[in-house]
Amino acid sequence: MKNFEYTKENEEKFQKHLKKYPNSNCVLLPALWLVQEQIRWISPEAMIYIAKRLNKSPAEVYSFATFYTMFNLKPIGTYHIELCKTLSCMLRGSRELKKFIKDTIGIKPGETSKDGKFHLSEVECLGACGGAPMFALNGVYHENQNINSLEKLIKECKSC
């Protein structure tokens, strides 16, 4: 079992959250976000760490983390593509983007590439319908996408 602890930078953010919110219940969500930002998923060790830090039981943290679908409960690729599948994006080409990802990286929604670089999720509307089709890459929105722009981005990610 590999222990988890915040980086120095995330510890500072965590301390700010503790001061900002009235009680530990309110800190649970941002505390888990910090974990996901740091290691890209919520590991069991991280849940235990958060439970200790917030004086909660691991079961409370687990039930919270599993309630929200935006938390990754298993390791994912270095680059997490969250492709919007809702109406505006679908009408403007999200299915073609999904097919391109399958053809070039070899992954379908819910899968991680063999090299561990990419993970694809299909998600509901991310609130950027005016920029359809769009996806988030590690949380950063990429709007008005097409096959060419996606191909360029994938190449950039592969070369890192």
Ligand code: FES
């Ligand atoms: S439909 Fe894709 S962002 Fe809203």
